Amino acid sequence: MITSSAPGRSVSTFVPDSPAAWRRLLIALAIAAVGTVGTWSVVVVLPMVQAELGVTRGAASLAYTLAMIGFALGGVVTGRLTDRLGIIPAMGMGILSLLFGYLGAGISTALWQFAVAHFFIGLGASATFAPLMAEASRWFVRRRGIAVGIAGSGYYLSGAFWPPLIERGIAQYGWQMTHIALGILCGAAMTVLLLILRLSIGRSQQRSLGTEGRPSVDIDLSPNALTAVLSVASFFCCTAMAVPQVHIVALCGDLGYGVARGVEMLSLMLAFGAVSRIGSGLIADRLGGLATLLIGSVAQASALTMYLFFDGLTPLYVVSALFGLFHGGIVSSYAIIVRETMPTREAATRVGTVIMVSLFGMSFGGWISGVIFDMTGSYKVAFLNGLGWNALNVATVLLLLLRSRRRAAFA
Template sequence: MSSHFSPTADRFVPDSRQAWLRLVVAVLIAAVGAVGMWSVVVVMPVVQAEFAATRGAVSLAATAIFFGFGLGGVIMGKITDRVGIIPAMAISIALLSASYVLAGLSTALWQFIAISFLMGLGASATFAPLMAEASHWFERYRGLAVTIVASGNYIAGTFWPPLVNWGTQAHGWRATHFAIAVVCGVLMTILLLVLRQIMGGAAAHDHSNAPAPRVDLNLSTNTLTVLLCIASIACCVAMSMPQVHIVSYCGDLGYGPARGAEMLSLMMAFGIVSRIGSGFIADRFGGMVTLMIGSVAQAVALFFYLFFTSLPSLYLISAMFGLFQGGIVPSYAIIVRETMPANEAATRVGIVIFASVIGMSFGGWVSGVIFDLTGSYAAAFANGFAWNLLNIVIVLMLLMRKRQQLVPA
């Protein structure tokens, strides 16, 4: 048997064929499990009608999923650091399947909203902890590996919504939720058993052979985590403005919500391209440079939204926005691995990703408040641009510290 397939941790080789096999299975798990982030958007109208609720009330289900997803990233990250990704993912599968069964059985909107938090918690292990775990398997291609795993979320956003919509139209949203529970439970369990076989027993949670940090910023891990959290909140407040409000914005401009939905799909599609592309950039120049490029480019796209409102220009800017922002969030995971020890990477990545979720939630809400106060999205776009500048300042400061550290060497 080849050494690449040995179950012992000391014989595992980063960037090996075994590492790539692990990565393929990991992205498949992410693509299935990330349904928890997308299904609620599809069923919101029918759930709203059934419970005779307002749009604002039923939207709380999406907010609950975001917070469950963010908090779960920290909890599952801690479990991953302690006992490995396999037990963390097993808990995730159980939570995800149970939440879809319970959602299908809910008899009141408050129950559906509460269960949505559990749904986000279940989906959480497929993002931050899985990105951190994949970073241990690679050294030369670490950036590419992290962004490929992160793309699983966007892949799920591509194929799950049409399936959920078809199921809802044909069999109702409750039956669809039961079906998702079964499909996720079975497929993810099979994939997890395959991943466990590839990783081996003890190797599944032994990070002793993971590559060491290669960037020293002369900052404590806690200080750096706080700075990355502030930067993450700032960039995601900016990022949320087009993603949350582009459909409403197109409606206000007289183009109709369908055009806005198409622009949102365009962002997602180009976001996948952006995520993979940013991995190549990160492997060449590092996570901080990749983050700076993405942040500056996102600011440029937001700036364009302020001045161009014709239909063709909005399609073009939305495509640009997707192409520019897709690699931003995975860059934080890469920076954590470049600067912090492997045995706490999943926890730290989870904390920073939670901060990004807070930024997305706050940004989507505050943009709506600004619109209500001003009657226009112009000030909301300007607000997003200002938050984006804060992100650039923090990343620039970290880059300057990195340069200072490298000069004496």
């Protein structure tokens, strides 16, 4: 932080890649680890809600679908708000929505009430994901890839940390009281962390200052066209990604291993996902976002294939860990690609748009996998369906990468 003095006032200038940037990033990581709890709590509670409300697996999965829709739409809304006013107002809105949603879920007595409450839970969590990754990219130049990876890894740290606690809370106090407690606890913690981040950014700065510059990668597509292509690619990969993330707990219950074992596998998967997201950031700083995305997509396909051949308890732990390690950097790669190819001033809005469509893919993938299970009585076909969507993603990203390399060769 460079400070210059003038008569009667002090002006601070933010320096990218500085210690101040790393302090902001660590605070942002803590906020994300708390705020994205809303995308994982429903995965843990799904079997209990299905049994208590007497509904099918597909119907119970609608709560996850609405949470993802709220998370998706909220990413665009809070992204636009971030581009105009800064990350602080965006996350303030998110805290209120998260609190409202969890309290609503806690007093739900019907499936539709529980599902609608999860729309607001997803909406509240949205500000701590796509907009936060875009904002973190403004704080760094040389280490932008790893910075985006760290900011995005809060999503996976949340998934590793919260599910075991939620499972124990449900076992002891019931799913309704656990949802109420989550709303109060997370709302309070996020408020404190947001105040700390505001002090770090500066009282006089509604917008966090960062770097403005020309795109470093040319694909010869307009920003709108490229946003559309990236959005389609993200839908493909996240439809596939949702199969194990949404249904691993239910799968373990069906195999007779119990919900607790499934929760452990989910936490293991997401812990390795956090490692993968940071590691992918390091790779992106060397190879670029498109190459990193292609590597992650191919690796994800290999892990999905393993689920077709292994259903023993120990192999499922291993495959779940590998799935987390292989796919963790995929979503953050989209944020890096946006920053490499599009104007900085539109970063949060465009990242939010791409992530929105990716989350539509997650919600669709989670729902259709439940429907396929109801039709077949097995998750084998659901994993095959996921592999088909994954292949479409690999093809799309490969075409973009070849196009960018061709443009670089003729530049």
